[in-house]
Amino acid sequence: MSHHDLHANHKAHTDHDHEHGEGCGHTAIKHLDHTDYEHDGHLHHKHDGHYDDCDTCQCENCxxxxxKCTCTDCSCKTCNHNVCKCENCNDACASCECTNCSCETCEHAA
Structure with missing residues (x-):
């Protein structure tokens, strides 16, 4: 599943005149296939020439x-911390490479 598919309902952050990157002065958080930057009380990342706000966790717990989600039983597909739940591994979903993965929160699972 691509970044675009996972973030199909992304919300563009408008009026952003600051270029984020290494040394920009904002906290950087690796999130799936991009880096979010904490700025003005929220997280956002560069995407197709503009900045998108970070998605909000969709599980019922938070x-x-x-x-930044830390739910221990999170089922949200776009959260950063999910651990593969298939019988083949216990890698983080963002880095799981199981060929027969059945985990609902892994990016590549069928």
């Missing part, structure tokens, strides 16, 4: 931004 309302954190996905890059």
């Amino acid at each position: 309302s954190d931004e996905c890059a």
Whole structure:
């Protein structure tokens, strides 16, 4: 599943005149296939020439931004911390490479 598919309902952050990157002065958080930057009380990342706000966790346990979610039983596909639940491994979903993965939160699972 691509970044675009996972973030199909992304919300563009408008009026952003600051270029984020190494040394920009904002906290960077690796999130799936991109880096979110904490800025003005929220997280966002560069995407197709603009900045998108970080998704909010969709599980019933919290309302954190996905890059910062710490739910222990999270089922949100865009949260950063999910661990593969298939019988083949226990890698983080963002880095799982099982060929027959059945985990609901892994990016590549069928």
